[in-house]
Amino acid sequence: MLMQIAEPGESQIKEACRKRVVGIDLGTTNSLVAHVVDGTPTVITGGDATAGDDAALVPSIVHYGADGVVVGHRAAELAAEHPRDTIVSVKRFVGRGLRDLASQRALLPYELAPDDGRMVRFVVGAGDARREITPVEVSADILRAVAARATAAVGGAIEGVVITVPAYFDDAQRQATRDAGRLAGLEVLRLLAEPTAAALAYGLDRGSRGLYAVYDLGGGTFDVSILKLVDGVFEVRATGGDSALGGDDLDRAIAAHLLAEAGVTIDLAADTEAGAAAGAALAQRRLARRAVTAARAVKERLTDADEALFTLSLADGRAIERRVTRAELAALARPLLDRTGRACRRVLKDAELDAGELDGVILVGGSTRSPVVRAYVAELFGREPLCDLDPDQVVALGAAVQAEVLGGGEQQVVLLDVIPLSLGIEMMGGVVEKLIHRNSTIPCGASQTFTTYADNQTGFDIHVLQGERETVEGCRSLARFVLRGIPPAVAGMARAEITFMIDADGILRVTAREQVSGVEASIEVKPSYGLTDEEIEQMLLDSFDHAEDDLQRRNLQIERVEAERILAATRAAIDGDDGLLTDDVRAATEAAIVELRRLAAGDDHLAIRAGVEALDLASKPFAQARMNRVIEAAMRGRTVDDVDHSLAHVHPGDHDHDHDPDHDHAHEPPDGR
Amino acid sequence: MSGSYFELLGLPERFDLARPAIEAAYLDRTREVHPDRFATAAASERVAALQRSMQLNDAYQTLRQPVRRAEYLLNRHGVFIGDNERLDDAAFLMEILELREELAEARVAGKLDEVARLQAEMRRRHRGLLDALIPLFAAVEGDDAAGRADALPRVKRTLIELRYLARYLEECDAALDDEEA
Numbered sequence: 023m024l025m026q027i028a029e030p031g032e033s034q035i036k037e038a039c040r041k042r043v044v045g046i047d048l049g050t051t052n053s054l055v056a057h058v059v060d061g062t063p064t065v066i067t068g069g070d071a072t073a074g075d076d077a078a079l080v081p082s083i084v085h086y087g088a089d090g091v092v093v094g095h096r097a098a099e100l101a102a103e104h105p106r107d108t109i110v111s112v113k114r115f116v117g118r119g120l121r122d123l124a125s126q127r128a129l130l131p132y133e134l135a136p137d138d139g140r141m142v143r144f145v146v147g148a149g150d151a152r153r154e155i156t157p158v159e160v161s162a163d164i165l166r167a168v169a170a171r172a173t174a175a176v177g178g179a180i181e182g183v184v185i186t187v188p189a190y191f192d193d194a195q196r197q198a199t200r201d202a203g204r205l206a207g208l209e210v211l212r213l214l215a216e217p218t219a220a221a222l223a224y225g226l227d228r229g230s231r232g233l234y235a236v237y238d239l240g241g242g243t244f245d246v247s248i249l250k251l252v253d254g255v256f257e258v259r260a261t262g263g264d265s266a267l268g269g270d271d272l273d274r275a276i277a278a279h280l281l282a283e284a285g286v287t288i289d290l291a292a293d294t295e296a297g298a299a300a301g302a303a304l305a306q307r308r309l310a311r312r313a314v315t316a317a318r319a320v321k322e323r324l325t326d327a328d329e330a331l332f333t334l335s336l337a338d339g340r341a342i343e344r345r346v347t348r349a350e351l352a353a354l355a356r357p358l359l360d361r362t363g364r365a366c367r368r369v370l371k372d373a374e375l376d377a378g379e380l381d382g383v384i385l386v387g388g389s390t391r392s393p394v395v396r397a398y399v400a401e402l403f404g405r406e407p408l409c410d411l412d413p414d415q416v417v418a419l420g421a422a423v424q425a426e427v428l429g430g431g432e433q434q435v436v437l438l439d440v441i442p443l444s445l446g447i448e449m450m451g452g453v454v455e456k457l458i459h460r461n462s463t464i465p466c467g468a469s470q471t472f473t474t475y476a477d478n479q480t481g482f483d484i485h486v487l488q489g490e491r492e493t494v495e496g497c498r499s500l501a502r503f504v505l506r507g508i509p510p511a512v513a514g515m516a517r518a519e520i521t522f523m524i525d526a527d528g529i530l531r532v533t534a535r536e537q538v539s540g541v542e543a544s545i546e547v548k549p550s551y552g553l554t555d556e557e558i559e560q561m562l563l564d565s566f567d568h569a570e571d572d573l574q575r576r577n578l579q580i581e582r583v584e585a586e587r588i589l590a591a592t593r594a595a596i597d598g599d600d601g602l603l604t605d606d607v608r609a610a611t612e613a614a615i616v617e618l619r620r621l622a623a624g625d626d627h628l629a630i631r632a633g634v635e636a637l638d639l640a641s642k643p644f645a646q647a648r649m650n651r652v653i654e655a656a657m658r659g660r661t662v663d664d665v666d667h668s669l670a671h672v673h674p675g676d677h678d679h680d681h682d683p684d685h686d687h688a689h690e691p692p693d694g695r
Numbered sequence: 696m697s698g699s700y701f702e703l704l705g706l707p708e709r710f711d712l713a714r715p716a717i718e719a720a721y722l723d724r725t726r727e728v729h730p731d732r733f734a735t736a737a738a739s740e741r742v743a744a745l746q747r748s749m750q751l752n753d754a755y756q757t758l759r760q761p762v763r764r765a766e767y768l769l770n771r772h773g774v775f776i777g778d779n780e781r782l783d784d785a786a787f788l789m790e791i792l793e794l795r796e797e798l799a800e801a802r803v804a805g806k807l808d809e810v811a812r813l814q815a816e817m818r819r820r821h822r823g824l825l826d827a828l829i830p831l832f833a834a835v836e837g838d839d840a841a842g843r844a845d846a847l848p849r850v851k852r853t854l855i856e857l858r859y860l861a862r863y864l865e866e867c868d869a870a871l872d873d874e875e876a
C-alpha cells in the first residue's frame with residue numbers, strides 16, 4: 023500500500039545513499055536501540071548475559087566512579103551504595119535549571135552545583151576527581167553505551183540515529199537532547215516524538231487507519247497525542263502532556279507517604295562532602311535512594327498482586343515493614359492520573375474530537391502495565407485501550423522505522439508532527455505575542471513586524487518565549503538577543519521583521535531584520551539552559567584520548583563520506599534527468615563535481631565541506647525544478663472536481679476551528695483486544 | 696515560488712471549500728515534498744523540500760479553518776482587519792457585554808451547567824455567522840462589481856463579529872477549565 027512510483031534515477035540515488043542507521047529510545051528509566059532487519063523493526067539486545075546485558079532494556083543509569091564511567095545494569099547495582107555518584111532519571115534534568123526543579127527536590131540524593139543561571143550540574147567524584155557534570159553529558163554517556171551495542175549488531179559504525187523525545191519536550195529540552203547525541207559522536211538525523219514513534223510502529227504492524235490516541239506514561243514523562251493514520255501518512259492532530267510526570271513521581275509519592283507514616287524524616291539539605299558531615303550526608307542519601315527503590319518495587323509488584331510488602335531498614339537498626347494494597351496504590355496514584363486526564367481532555371479539544379470518535383487508544387510506557395493506570399485510561403476514553411505491542415519497545419521500534427526512512431531505506435512513510443507549545447516574543451508590558459501556535463504542523467514558520475516605541479531607539483530587545491500563557495512570567499524564557507545598529511528615527515519609524523522557523527526536529531531558529539536599513543541578526547536560539555557550541559566542542563575534545571588527531575581523522579572521515587554521498591546523488595539525478603537541466607546549470611554542476619572529487623582526495627575536511635556546499639549551490643536551480651516536477655507528476659491526472667463540494671454540507675463546527683463530522687475515518691479498526 | 700495558498704494546494708480560490716478536500720490536497724502534496732523523502736539528497740534539494748513543506752503547512756493551517764480562510768481571502772481582496780478593530784454597533788456591543796456578565800456570574804457561582812448552556816448557544820450563533828459568509832463570499836467572488844463592492848464590507852463586519860464570539864467562547868472554555876484545575 024505504500025508503494026510509490028520511482029522517479030527516474032531515484033532507485034540509484036537511494037542505493038548510493040543508504041546509511042547504517044538505528045533508532046534510540048532514550049528513556050528516563052530505560053533506553054533501547056532498534057534497527058530494521060529485512061523490513062522488520064527489531065530491538066537490539068546486548069551480548070553479555072553475565073552482566074545482565076542480554077536484555078533489550080538498558081537502564082538509563084550512569085555511575086561516575088574512581089575507575090571510570092559505568093552505564094546500565096552494572097550502574098544500577100552501584101546505585102544504592104553510591105547514590106550521589108550514580109545518576110538515575112537524568113532525563114528529568116535535561117534542559118532545566120535549578121529553579122525548575124523546586125517541586126521535585128524531595129528525596130533526590132544528588133549534590134547539585136550552586137545555581138548560576140545555567141543548566142543543572144551534578145557534582146560527582148571526590149578529592150582530585152571531584153567535578154561537575156551536566157545532564158547533557160550524562161545523556162551522552164547513555165547514548166554512547168547504547169550505540170556501542172548497536173555497532174556490534176549492525177556490523178559497522180553507526181552513520182545516523184533517530185533519537186526519541188517526549189512530544190511535550192520544549193525547545194530547551196530538545197536542543198539538549200540533540201547536543202547529547204552530538205557529544206556521543208552520533209549524527210542525529212532527527213528527534214522524533216515518542217508517541218508518534220509508537221503510533222508508527224503500531225500503525226505499520228497492524229495496517230491501521232483512522233484516529234488514534236497514544237497515552238504514553240513512562241518513568242519520567244507523560245505524553246498524549248492524537249494521530250490520524252491514512253495510507254502511510256501519520257498526521258499528528260494534537261499533542262499534550264507533562265514533561266515531569268511519570269512512574270518516578272508515583273515512586274516518590276509512595277516513599278514519602280510511608281516514611282511520613284513511620285515518622286522518618288530524611289534530611290538531604292547537608293549538601294557537603296567534606297569533614298564530619300560527609301558520612302551523615304551519605305547515609306541520608308543512601309536512605310533516600312533505597313526508599314524510592316523499595317517503593318518502586320512495591321508498585322511494580324502490585325501490578326500482578328493485590329498486596330505487596332514494603333521493607334526498608336533504617337539507620338538506627340529499626341526497619342519499616344508495611345503491607346501496601348492495590349487500593350492504597352490507586353489512591354496515591356489518583357492525583358497524578360488526574361493530571362494526565364486533564365491533558366487528555368485538552369488534547370481532544372485541540373483536535374476537535376470527542377473520545378467516542380477515536381478508533382483506538384494505544385498504551386505506551388512501562389507505567390501503563392499497572393491495572394490502576396489501565397482502568398483509569400479505560401474510563402477516561404470510554405473504551406478498552408490497546409496494548410498488544412510491548413509498551414516498553416514500541417517507541418524504539420518506531421524510531422528504527424523512521425531512521426530507515428531517513429537513511430534512504432525502502433520504507434515510504436511520512437510523519438507530520440506538530441509543535442507542542444506555542445512560541446512568541448515579549449511585547450511592551452510583559453505580554454507575549456504568539457507567532458506560532460501549539461499544534462502547528464512542523465516544519466513551519468511565521469513572521470511579524472514590530473515598530474520602535476521610543477524616539478531614537480537604536481536597538482530592538484528580542485525576548486523569545488515558549489508556552490501558552492499570555493504573560494512573560496507564565497511562559498518559559500528561551501532566549502534574549504538584541505538587534506542593534508538601527509538608524510535613529512522617530513518612534514514607530516523603524517520596523518523590525520522577526521521570523522521564526524521551526525525545523526522537523528521541533529527546534530526553533532529566529533531571525534530579525536530591520537526593514538529600513540536592512541540590519542540583520544540571526545540566532546539559533548540557544549536556550550538559557552543550553553550549552554554553547556564551544557562548550558560542546560571542548561567536551562568532545564576532552565572525550566578523545568589523542569584529542570586533536572582523533573578529531574581530525576573523524577572529521578575527515580565524516581566529510582569524505584558526505585562528499586561521496588552527494589556526488590553519487592547528483593550524478594544519479596543528472597543521469598535520470600529529462601530536460602530539466604539548462605546548459606549553464608549543467609556546466610556549473612559538472613565543474614563543481616570535478617572540483618569536489620579533487621578535494622575529497624585530499625585531507626582538508628573544511629575544504630571538502632566547502633566543496634560540498636559549492637556543488638549544492640551550483641545545482642540549486644536544478645533541485646528546485648525537480649521539486650516542482652515531483653509535485654506535478656504526483657498531481658497529474660487529478661482534477662479540481664474533487665474539491666467541488668459545498669461547505670454547507672460539511673458543517674463548520676465549534677467556534678474558531680471547524681469540525682467536520684464526516685472526516686473520513688476509513689474504519690478498519692484493528693482486531694482489538 | 697510565491698503563489699497564493701490556494702495555488703500552493705491546487706485549490707480554486709474561493710471560500711466555499713470542503714474540509715476533506717483541503718486535507719486531501721494538502722496530504723497529496725506534502726507527501727511528495729516532505730523533507731524526510733530528501734534526507735539523503737544534496738543540501739540544495741533538502742532546502743528546497745524544507746521550504747516547500749513549510750509553505751504547504753502554512754497554507755494548510757490557514758485554509759483549513761473557515762475563519763482564517765475568510766480573513767485570508769479578504770486580505771487578498773485588499774481589505775484588512777486591524778488587531779484591535781472594534782465594531783461600530785452599540786447594540787451588538789451591548790449585547791455581548793451582557794452575555795459576558797451573565798457568563799462571569801455563572802462562573803463565579805460555579806454553575807457549570809449554565810456555562811455549558813451559554814457556550815452551546817454561542818456556538819450555534821458562531822456557526823450561523825460562518826454559514827452567512829457563504830452567500831456573502833459568493834457575491835465577492837462573482838462577476839457583478841456592484842455586488843462585490845457591497846459584499847466586501849459585510850464580510851469584514853461578519854469577521855469582526857466572529858472575533859467577539861470567539862473570544863467569548865474562549866472565556867467559556869476557561870470557565871469550564873476552572874473546575875479542572
Ligand SMILES: Nc1ncnc2c1ncn2[C@@H]1O[C@H](COP(=O)(O)OP(=O)(O)OP(=O)(O)O)[C@@H](O)[C@H]1O
Binds near residue numbers: 049
Ligand atoms: N509491571 C509494572 N507495573 C507498574 N509499573 C511498571 C512496571 N514495569 C515498569 N513499570 C514502571 O514503568 C516506568 C518505566 O517505564 P519506561 O521504561 O516505559 O519509561 P521510560 O521510557 O524510561 O521513561 P520516559 O518515557 O518517561 O522517558 C518506571 O516508573 C517503572 O516503575
Ligand SMILES: [Mg+2]
Binds near residue numbers: 049241417
Ligand atoms: Mg518512554
